[in-house]
Amino acid sequence: xxxxxxxxxxxxxxxxLREIAQDIVRxxxxxGATAAECVVREGDEFSTLVRLGQVETLKxxxxxxxxxxxxxxxxxxxxxxxxxxxxxxxxxVQSALTLAKITSEDPFGxxxxxxxxxxxxxxxxxxxxxxYSLPGPDRIDYARRAxxxxxxxxxxxxxxxxxxxxxxxxxxxxxxxxxxVGEYRRSYCSxxxxxxxxxxxxxxxxDYWYSVARTLSKLDAPEKVGKIAAERTxxxxxxxxxxxxQVPIIFDPMVSTSILEHIFEGVNGDSVYRGASFLAGKLxxxxxxxxxxxxxxxxxxxxxxxxxxxxxGVPTRRTVVIExxxxxxxxxxxxxxxxxxxxxxxNAARGLAGTPGIGPGNYFLQPGTKTxxxxxxxxxxxxxxxxxxxxxxxxxxxxxxxxxxxxxxSGGEFAYPVEEITVAGNLKELFFNISEIANDxxxxxxxAAPTIRVDGLTVGGE
Amino acid sequence: xxxxxxxxxxxxxxxxxxxxxxxHDLERYLSAALSAGGDYADLYFEYLSSTSLMVxxxxxxxxxxxxxxxxxxxxVSGERTGYAYTDDLSSERILHAARTAALIASxxxxxxxxxxxxxxxxxxxxxxxxxxxxxxxxxxxxxxxxDKAARAYDVRIQEVRASYGDELRNILVVGSDGTxxxxxxxxxxxxxxxxxxxxxxxxxxxxxxxxxxALDFFFGEKTPEYFAKESARQAILQLDAREAPAGEMEVVLxxxxxxxxxxxxxxxxxxxxxxxxxxxxxxxxVGKRVASEKCTVVDNxxxxxxxxxxxxxxxxxxxxxxxxxxNGILKGYLSDKLSSRLMGISDTGNGRRESYEHIPxxxxxxxxxxxxxxxxGDIIRSVKRGIYAVNFGGGQVDITNGKxxxxxxxxxxxxxxQITAPIKGATLIGNGPDVLTRVSMVGNDLKLDExxxxxxxxxxxxxxxxxxxxxxxxxxxxxxTARKDPGGFMQ
Numbered sequence: 001x002x003x004x005x006x007x008x009x010x011x012x013x014x015x016x017l018r019e020i021a022q023d024i025v026r027x028x029x030x031x032g033a034t035a036a037e038c039v040v041r042e043g044d045e046f047s048t049l050v051r052l053g054q055v056e057t058l059k060x061x062x063x064x065x066x067x068x069x070x071x072x073x074x075x076x077x078x079x080x081x082x083x084x085x086x087x088x089x090x091x092x093v094q095s096a097l098t099l100a101k102i103t104s105e106d107p108f109g110x111x112x113x114x115x116x117x118x119x120x121x122x123x124x125x126x127x128x129x130x131x132y133s134l135p136g137p138d139r140i141d142y143a144r145r146a147x148x149x150x151x152x153x154x155x156x157x158x159x160x161x162x163x164x165x166x167x168x169x170x171x172x173x174x175x176x177x178x179x180x181v182g183e184y185r186r187s188y189c190s191x192x193x194x195x196x197x198x199x200x201x202x203x204x205x206x207d208y209w210y211s212v213a214r215t216l217s218k219l220d221a222p223e224k225v226g227k228i229a230a231e232r233t234x235x236x237x238x239x240x241x242x243x244x245x246q247v248p249i250i251f252d253p254m255v256s257t258s259i260l261e262h263i264f265e266g267v268n269g270d271s272v273y274r275g276a277s278f279l280a281g282k283l284x285x286x287x288x289x290x291x292x293x294x295x296x297x298x299x300x301x302x303x304x305x306x307x308x309x310x311x312x313g314v315p316t317r318r319t320v321v322i323e324x325x326x327x328x329x330x331x332x333x334x335x336x337x338x339x340x341x342x343x344x345x346x347n348a349a350r351g352l353a354g355t356p357g358i359g360p361g362n363y364f365l366q367p368g369t370k371t372x373x374x375x376x377x378x379x380x381x382x383x384x385x386x387x388x389x390x391x392x393x394x395x396x397x398x399x400x401x402x403x404x405x406x407x408x409x410s411g412g413e414f415a416y417p418v419e420e421i422t423v424a425g426n427l428k429e430l431f432f433n434i435s436e437i438a439n440d441x442x443x444x445x446x447x448a449a450p451t452i453r454v455d456g457l458t459v460g461g462e
Numbered sequence: 463x464x465x466x467x468x469x470x471x472x473x474x475x476x477x478x479x480x481x482x483x484x485x486h487d488l489e490r491y492l493s494a495a496l497s498a499g500g501d502y503a504d505l506y507f508e509y510l511s512s513t514s515l516m517v518x519x520x521x522x523x524x525x526x527x528x529x530x531x532x533x534x535x536x537x538v539s540g541e542r543t544g545y546a547y548t549d550d551l552s553s554e555r556i557l558h559a560a561r562t563a564a565l566i567a568s569x570x571x572x573x574x575x576x577x578x579x580x581x582x583x584x585x586x587x588x589x590x591x592x593x594x595x596x597x598x599x600x601x602x603x604x605x606x607x608x609d610k611a612a613r614a615y616d617v618r619i620q621e622v623r624a625s626y627g628d629e630l631r632n633i634l635v636v637g638s639d640g641t642x643x644x645x646x647x648x649x650x651x652x653x654x655x656x657x658x659x660x661x662x663x664x665x666x667x668x669x670x671x672x673x674x675x676a677l678d679f680f681f682g683e684k685t686p687e688y689f690a691k692e693s694a695r696q697a698i699l700q701l702d703a704r705e706a707p708a709g710e711m712e713v714v715l716x717x718x719x720x721x722x723x724x725x726x727x728x729x730x731x732x733x734x735x736x737x738x739x740x741x742x743x744x745x746x747x748v749g750k751r752v753a754s755e756k757c758t759v760v761d762n763x764x765x766x767x768x769x770x771x772x773x774x775x776x777x778x779x780x781x782x783x784x785x786x787x788x789n790g791i792l793k794g795y796l797s798d799k800l801s802s803r804l805m806g807i808s809d810t811g812n813g814r815r816e817s818y819e820h821i822p823x824x825x826x827x828x829x830x831x832x833x834x835x836x837x838x839g840d841i842i843r844s845v846k847r848g849i850y851a852v853n854f855g856g857g858q859v860d861i862t863n864g865k866x867x868x869x870x871x872x873x874x875x876x877x878x879x880q881i882t883a884p885i886k887g888a889t890l891i892g893n894g895p896d897v898l899t900r901v902s903m904v905g906n907d908l909k910l911d912e913x914x915x916x917x918x919x920x921x922x923x924x925x926x927x928x929x930x931x932x933x934x935x936x937x938x939x940x941x942x943t944a945r946k947d948p949g950g951f952m953q
Binding site: 051054055056057058059060061062063064065067076077078079080081082083084088091092095096099100102103104105106109136159161196203204205206236239241244274275276352353354355387389390391392394396397399401402403405419420421422423424425426458459460461462 | 532565602657659665700708709739741821858866887889891893941
């Protein structure tokens with residue numbers, strides 16, 4: 001855990017972008033704005049795709065963009081640009097000032113209060129230059145090795161959508177008219193394989209696997225990624241439909257995160273204040289079983305969802321969202337907190353334009369004690385879901401109906417692959433029916449969950 | 463085709479005027495792109511300006527405008543593609559991008575391009591004043607009117623969000639094969655979403671539309687009130703929806719937006735890149751039966767004013783109408799330049815990209831099924847027990863095994879030939895290569911969607927259109943929650 005000590009106006013290395021952001025805020029204020037906020041983003045990306053051993057694409061580039069949000073009292077507007085020329089920046093500020101005159105007075109509008117601003121200190125371990133340290137041929141080799149490991153794994157792996165290696169770095173600066181200025185860099189690299197397996201009759205299946213990290217040193221070996229991708233693909237061969245039934249369903253960690261995402265949308269302050277969430281008005285109430293504890297923590301050192309401050313310059317923090325089934329907190333930005341008469345949880349997510357939304361930090365379901373294998377072996381007849389297709393989730397009502405594929409479980413073991421089926425129920429009931437939570441929590445992004453078992457859902461098939 | 467040097471006045475010249483670009487510059491950049499060999503290089507210049515507005519709780523809560531500009535350089539060598547882009551349109555940065563993309567090839571420099579050939583002029587969206595340049599006050603009026611109309615529809619409508627967004631995309635595409643195309647592509651869209659509430663119950667509705675149209679479209683053809691009422695109607699209707707059934711049954715799709723079925727079930731599987739790589743469930747099926755003989759499916763990028771239409775695709779190739787399935791027989795694929803060259807098929811003008819940061823690939827434009835002979839009322843009457851789905855949220859497909867899903871947002875039970883109760887959102891799931899073989903009736907009421915579709919592929923979003931007449935599918939799996947299903951079993 002990092003220190004959560006708060007510093008405002010932290011005097012770090014001054015960069016050009018920092019000066020530009022502060023200058024834009026000054027110009028907006030000089031133009032009559034009562035508050036202003038500027039974000040600058042700069043990024044580089046590299047990606048390569050190798051297919052059937054041959055390089056298919058190589059992409060390498062960088063880009064830079066800037067956005068400003070201005071307030072005239074309680075009227076707000078925002079503009080953005082990729083043009084950093086003097087004239088381009090002037091035009092951006094002027095447009096924002098003009099545009100703010102047509103919006104409505106919103107009593108809840110505004111940037112955070114000065115005392116709410118700040119940032120985590122200390123090294124959050126988000127940036128490693130080594131993601132770019134590989135020479136070009138070695139990057140290609142990473143992609144090639146991942147694909148080769150998949151192709152070599154089994155003769156039924158006959159085709160491929162390729163192996164890939166990607167690296168990216170991002171630099172973000174935020175400044176506002178309370179004098180806040182902060183910046184951070186983040187790096188990212190990943191290696192992936194997407195093999196295709198074929199049966200003797202010609203039916204094809206595709207699956208994938210990947211490893212992602214902030215530093216090359218933590219990236220899995222391409223061979224491991226390729227092998228897992230091959231295994232995941234092969235087990236889908238010969239998939240059939242299942243009978244329509246109500247059976248226990250095990251969610252693979254790759255899809256159990258989707259349940260967390262639905263809860264996230266349900267506790268997102270934006271849907272809560274407008275009553276568009278089935279969890280609105282449920283604070284302090286039991287909304288899930290005793291075994292369910294969900295945490296959002298933007299402060300975890302090296303985490304994929306970590307940042308020193310949120311999209312409005314509020315320090316990130318650890319928030320217990322659900323504790324033993326009781327809804328403890330919504331996830332909020334400044335605006336939605338004001339609407340709900342609560343405090344921001346430091347979850348503002350700001351793009352270049354528009355008003356800030358709400359995004360997760362490192363958001364996860366607390367693991368249980370059983371292994372995934374033990375959870376599976378407890379199911380006599382059921383479905384193990386490895387993939388969902390389509391949206392099919394209504395957060396207003398909690399109605400849930402998704403396309404799925406996976407493995408049929410019989411006698412506690414995988415019996416055969418299944419596909420072209422649906423899984424349906426209602427989220428309100430689903431959260432109470434998470435009967436098992438395994439111990440295999442692993443962050444592969446900012447949202448993570450272990451293997452879970454859910455009862456009471458309907459499988460739609462033949 | 464005109465030779466540029468003889469007809470300089472034909473050019474739209476956006477990038478020449480705004481960035482001082484000259485034809486000599488373009489040749490120089492392309493030469494740099496081919497400096498390490500390569501079979502083909504192209505430059506995609508883009509200048510995108512956009513506006514968006516949102517009314518929420520009857521207040522204009524957000525308004526934003528923005529500009530994004532850049533140039534992407536692509537170099538193709540055999541099956542290999544090198545790509546680099548810059549958001550700085552100075553010669554120095556474009557040359558740097560060109561040299562970076564060039565590294566995909568490793569051969570002696572290619573001869574430079576000799577003379578550009580301008581694509582034949584076409585004008586599918588001749589707006590005099592692009593909406594992005596129209597008065598902002600008129601756009602504010604649109605969203606405020608939508609809010610008012612939705613709230614006036616029924617007292618149970620308690621949350622309304624109305625948004626308006628438009629953009630104008632100026633592009634210039636030049637290629638080492640002499641390709642030279644400029645286009646100015648307007649796009650506008652309105653959306654209204656509502657939540658209806660009663661004690662202990664709530665439901666949502668959503669409606670929207672637009673196209674490559676000017677602002678007056680929303681003051682004449684499709685007004686804010688039109689979208690607002692439709693959105694409110696759906697929300698109120700859903701308040702009384704009952705649980706959807708689960709299992710295989712007859713499904714009737716209403717005309718218009720349910721055409722998303724075609725987009726997912728067959729459209730993506732017919733994009734040439736997947737078939738060149740033999741990763742599509744449709745690979746090798748040209749000339750074979752993939753649908754009932756009542757089905758003829760086309761992709762048509764040339765429909766005036768449509769959201770999915772383009773004068774030229776993002777590789778500078780004129781769009782066209784392409785027959786994908788004719789009377790049930792698979793006729794061909796949707797192609798871009800790369801797949802057309804590697805597969806030896808014609809370029810159908812379907813090379814599209816999200817922006818200058820992206821590599822083009824085969825994408826759909828407006829994809830629809832031609833009208834058939836059946837009366838829509840007869841289609842409903844022919845169903846013993848099934849569902850009638852008229853609105854959808856969205857869909858997804860796994861092109862390799864062909865499985866697709868799409869989620870109904872407005873659907874009804876059909877019982878003994880009669881439309882009965884509305885049902886809650888249900889997912890429909892099927893198999894692309896055979897779902898259309900089960901189409902037993904095709905209505906005479908072809909309709910295209912209102913202009914809201916956005917398609918995602920490999921992380922790239924592009925606007926598209928879809929459409930169908932009323933269709934009857936004899937068997938499709940419906941993913942509902944209703945518990946009394948004769949075929950089911952419980953544990």
